[in-house]
Every structure is written in C-alpha cells, then in structure tokens.
Amino acid sequence: MKHHAAVTDIDLNAYLDCELDEARRAEIEALIESTPELAERVALYRADTARIARLHAPLQDLPIPPRLLEAVRRGTAPRPARRLAPVWAGLSAAAVLLLAVWIAPSLRTAPEPLVAEALAVRSGKTNPVREISAAQLASIDARDAVLQTALSLPVRVPDLERAGFELARMQLFDESTERKAVQLTYRDQKARSFTVYLRGPAGGDRFDLQQHANLQVCIWQNDSLGVVMLGGDMTAREMLRVATLTYGDLEF
Amino acid sequence: MIAFFPGRGGRETDDKRKADSDGSTTEFSDRLLAHLPRLRRYAIALTRNITLADDLVQDCIERACRKQDLLQDPERLMGWLRTTLINLYRDNLRRERRRGVPIELDAVLDLAGNDPIPSDWLAMKELAGALDLLSPDHREILLLAALEDLSYREIADTLRLPIGTVMSRLSRARAQLRDALERGDVTPSSIRSVGGSP
Structure with a gap:
C-alpha cells in the first residue's frame, strides 16, 4: 500500500x-x-x-500446567547411563587394541549385504537421487526434516561437533518405498571422512564393529532401521567414540 | 567381531557431561523454567488453542532437553525455543492436526485473575477475531513484533528470513489486520477468540 x-x-x-x-x-x-x-x-x-x-x-500470568513442569524435570534430570555407555566406558586401551586384533579377520572376508551397500554408496558406486550440501540446510530442524521425510522415520541428524566432525552433505537414495536410504557425510579438520548410511528395515537388533580395508565399520540396526557408520583413517577407539555419539544423537 | 545390543534411553552420556551434569542441568532447567511463561503465551497467541499450545510447548521442552549440550548460551535459549516452537507449529499445520477443546479468551483472562471486562473489551475481542483471520505466516510475524517486541533482526533470525522479507511480510500482516477491522469482517458473534482452531 x-x-x-x-x-x-x-x-x-x-x-x-x-x-x-x-x-x-x-x-x-x-x-x-x-x-x-x-x-x-x-x-x-x-x-x-x-x-x-x-x-x-x-x-x-497463567499457571504453568504440571505436565510442562514435569517435562522440564524429566528432561533435565540426571540421566541413567545407557546400556551402551558401560560398554564404551569399560573399554580400556588394551581392550581396544585387543579388539583391533580380534576384528582383523574380517578384513579378509567379503562384507555382508548391508555393509556392502554402505561401502558402495561411500565410494560413489551408487548414485544418489538427490544431494544436499549442509550449507543448504543451515538449521538443525531443516536437516532433521529432510532425513525424517527421506526415511519416513523419526530419526535426527546426529550432531558430531563434539567429536570434531561437521556435516558436509546429505545424499538420498530412494531405492524403493520400503527401503529408502540416506548417507550423511561428515568431515573433520584433518579432512577425514565419516559417513553414516541409514536405510529401512534391515533385520533384528544388532551392534557390530568390523574393519574393511582402512575403514572402521560400525553397524547398528533394529527392526525399523539399519545404520552403517564408516570412518576412514580412524583408530578403533575413535570409531567407538564417534559411533556412540552418532547412535545417541539419532534418537531413534 | 563383537556383538552387543544397546537399549535406547536418551542421548549419550560422555565423561565430560557426567562430570558437570548436575550443575549444568540444574542451571539449564532453571533457565528453561524462566522462559516457559513467555513461550507459552506466544504459543497460545499463535495457535488460539490452549491444548495445542501446551502440546507444542511440551514438544519444544523435550527437544530443548535433548539438545541442551548445544544450548548453553543463555542469550540464545529463548530465540531457539521460539524458532523451534514455530517450526513445530508449522509441522502441525501441515499435518492439519486439530485437537483440544476451544477455550474462550474471557475464560483465559479469568484464569489469569485479570479484570475480565477492560474498557475496550469489544475492540479487544474484535482484534482477537481479526488475528484469527490472518494467515499463519502473518500471525506469527505480527505476534513476534507486537507481542514479543523483537527487532527486525531478531525476527529474521527466528524465522530464518532475510530482513527485507521480514519488513514486507510484517507490513502486509499489519495492513491485513487493519483491513479486516475496518471492513467489519469481525463481529463479536463471529469471534473465535483464543480457543478457536487455527
């Protein structure tokens, strides 16, 4: 006007x-x-x-309803250690070294299908249907929305800044309506790459650590979601730490 | 190969967080509680529905608690809460979720213990009805300026919009509100007030 x-x-x-x-x-x-x-x-x-x-x-001036006060109390109460935490906390340096030796045989075996998928995606052998740089999705909520829409699951994009990794891009692989997949690529200041491959139903509950060539591999899955985390140039100890953060932040 | 089966129970608990969790979570809880009345006021004004507003605020609290490690700057907490609430509100609109029993503005004011009949009560009710007629985009920006008293920069940050868009959208929102009031689109009998669905 x-x-x-x-x-x-x-x-x-x-x-x-x-x-x-x-x-x-x-x-x-x-x-x-x-x-x-x-x-x-x-x-x-x-x-x-x-x-x-x-x-x-x-x-x-309205009184705050008890359910909101309870939400604050519940959300900010000291949290009980998760079952994963004692496993991680209990891993001494020696245990990690032993672990590295223990998982070494997997170097010589062919990767299982879920890991093979993640390796193919990471190496660029599988083309995404859509690629979004982190710069295009500045807000946490926008990133979560893209991931949740792509997978049709209430998962969140892990924030790995505490481990020194920043999200670089999201790649969407719409293989089928039942098995949508997404790869999140993170990088740290040493230009190391950490990828998180997520896709639809993969099988029963499972958490494994493996190694393939120079990649540390961490697999977590349940009935609704399969996750393969791949870290290059990382020790097993580093991988466990970043994988633990990832697992926690997915909030699924 | 090792295999174990972690249960889900919230976000990770690393060593640093364990060390200072008691103090920082108490402080975070206090700050969150201090912002609740204002956040809830904005939510009710935005949704015109107390039940829906409380659902949004609760979702907002739960999200803030999950992200509290990233929200330690007291200056940024309210802005983050407000942005999150608006995003949740938009998600709700997209899903066309409608629930909750409408509560009349008079009842809300009574609950607050205020004088239920201010001198310009009719004008206030017309204004509430006119706000109801605005699009969600216009209502949220107008409330940020007029109710939350945010600067254009703060509104731009909250809504993740360029300043120019904030200026033009706010201008349109004010003009549409005024037009609705001047055209007489809003009559006391048609006013849905705070309790009406968005």
Missing part, C-alpha cells in the same frame, strides 16, 4: 518499530506530520500493536 510518493507502508512499519536510521526517521516523521492520512495510519497501527500486546499480556 502506498500512501505518498516518498513513503510506503513498509516505511511506516519500520518507523513505528523504530527500525529506521536517524536520517530516514526524521524524513518519515516530517512526512507524517505534514500528511494527515499518514498520521492516521501510523496511529492506527500503533494502537493495534499496543492492543495485541495488551490482549495477550495476561496469558503470561
């Missing part, structure tokens, strides 16, 4: 909300003072704004 050759409704709003610099403010103010129509419009907007605040002000 244009009221005057030199002032628009956007200007009037910015004036009302004190968002103009001093020079422009003075200019608009002079126009308002000399134009009754503008002065009336500003007065009405100002009155509407004040009434919106007054109309809703009492809502802030």
Whole structure:
C-alpha cells in the first residue's frame, strides 16, 4: 500500500518499530506530520500493536500446567547411563587394541549385504537421487526434516561437533518405498571422512564393529532401521567414540 | 567381531557431561523454567488453542532437553525455543492436526485473575477475531513484533528470513489486520477468540 510518493507502508512499519536510521526517521516523521492520512495510519497501527500486546499480556500470568513442569524435570534430570555407555566406558586401551586384533579377520572376508551397500554408496558406486550440501540446510530442524521425510522415520541428524566432525552433505537414495536410504557425510579438520548410511528395515537388533580395508565399520540396526557408520583413517577407539555419539544423537 | 545390543534411553552420556551434569542441568532447567511463561503465551497467541499450545510447548521442552549440550548460551535459549516452537507449529499445520477443546479468551483472562471486562473489551475481542483471520505466516510475524517486541533482526533470525522479507511480510500482516477491522469482517458473534482452531 502506498500512501505518498516518498513513503510506503513498509516505511511506516519500520518507523513505528523504530527500525529506521536517524536520517530516514526524521524524513518519515516530517512526512507524517505534514500528511494527515499518514498520521492516521501510523496511529492506527500503533494502537493495534499496543492492543495485541495488551490482549495477550495476561496469558503470561497463567499457571504453568504440571505436565510442562514435569517435562522440564524429566528432561533435565540426571540421566541413567545407557546400556551402551558401560560398554564404551569399560573399554580400556588394551581392550581396544585387543579388539583391533580380534576384528582383523574380517578384513579378509567379503562384507555382508548391508555393509556392502554402505561401502558402495561411500565410494560413489551408487548414485544418489538427490544431494544436499549442509550449507543448504543451515538449521538443525531443516536437516532433521529432510532425513525424517527421506526415511519416513523419526530419526535426527546426529550432531558430531563434539567429536570434531561437521556435516558436509546429505545424499538420498530412494531405492524403493520400503527401503529408502540416506548417507550423511561428515568431515573433520584433518579432512577425514565419516559417513553414516541409514536405510529401512534391515533385520533384528544388532551392534557390530568390523574393519574393511582402512575403514572402521560400525553397524547398528533394529527392526525399523539399519545404520552403517564408516570412518576412514580412524583408530578403533575413535570409531567407538564417534559411533556412540552418532547412535545417541539419532534418537531413534 | 563383537556383538552387543544397546537399549535406547536418551542421548549419550560422555565423561565430560557426567562430570558437570548436575550443575549444568540444574542451571539449564532453571533457565528453561524462566522462559516457559513467555513461550507459552506466544504459543497460545499463535495457535488460539490452549491444548495445542501446551502440546507444542511440551514438544519444544523435550527437544530443548535433548539438545541442551548445544544450548548453553543463555542469550540464545529463548530465540531457539521460539524458532523451534514455530517450526513445530508449522509441522502441525501441515499435518492439519486439530485437537483440544476451544477455550474462550474471557475464560483465559479469568484464569489469569485479570479484570475480565477492560474498557475496550469489544475492540479487544474484535482484534482477537481479526488475528484469527490472518494467515499463519502473518500471525506469527505480527505476534513476534507486537507481542514479543523483537527487532527486525531478531525476527529474521527466528524465522530464518532475510530482513527485507521480514519488513514486507510484517507490513502486509499489519495492513491485513487493519483491513479486516475496518471492513467489519469481525463481529463479536463471529469471534473465535483464543480457543478457536487455527
């Protein structure tokens, strides 16, 4: 809506909300003072704004329902250690070394289908139907929404900053309606790549650690979701830490 | 190869978090509680439905608790909560979820212990009805400016919009509200008030 050759409704709003610099403010103010129509419009907007605040002000005094207070208490209570945590915490350096030796035989065996899928995706042998860079999805919620839509599951994009990894891209692989898949690629400052391959139903509950060539492999799955985490140039100890963070942050 | 079967029970608990969890979670809890009245007010104003508003606030709290490691900056918590609430609200609109028993504005004000009949009560009810007629986009931005008293920069951050879009959308929202009031689209009998579905 244009009221005057030199002032628009956007200007009037910015004036009302004190968002103009001093020079422009003075200019608009002079126009308002000399134009009754503008002065009336500003007065009405100002009155509407004040009434919106007054109309809703009492809502802030409403007692908070017990269920919301309980949600805060439950959400911020010290959390019991998860079953995974003692496993991780109990792994001494020696145990990790032993683990590395123990899993070494898997180097010589062909990867199982789920891992083979993840390896093919990571190596670029499987083309995504869609690729989104992290820069295109700046907010946590936007990333979660893409992942949840792609998989039709309430999973969240893990935040691995605590492990030094930042999300670089999301790749969507729509193999079929029942077995949609997504690869999340993370990178750290050493340019190491950590990928999380997620896809639909993969089988029963399972958590495995393996090694294939120079990649650490961590597999977690349940009846609804299969996850293969692949870390390059990582020790088994590092892999366990990043995989634990990933597992926790998926919130599934 | 090793194999074990972890249960689900919340996010990871690393050593650092164990070490300072008691102090920081108490502090986080206090900050969250301090923001609740204002967050709930915005949710009710946005949805015009107390039950739906409380569902959104509860979802928001639960999400904040899950992300509390990333939300330790007190200055950013309220903004994060508000953005999350708006996103949840939009998700609800997309799913067209409608539930909860409508509660009249008069009842809400009574609950708050305020004078139920202010001098410009009719004008206030017309305003509530006019707000109901706005699109969700216009209502959320107008409430951020007029009720939450946010700057354009803060609104832009909350809604993840360029400042120019904030300015034009807010301008349209105010103009549409005024037009609805001036056209007389809103009469006391047609007012759905805070309890009406969005």
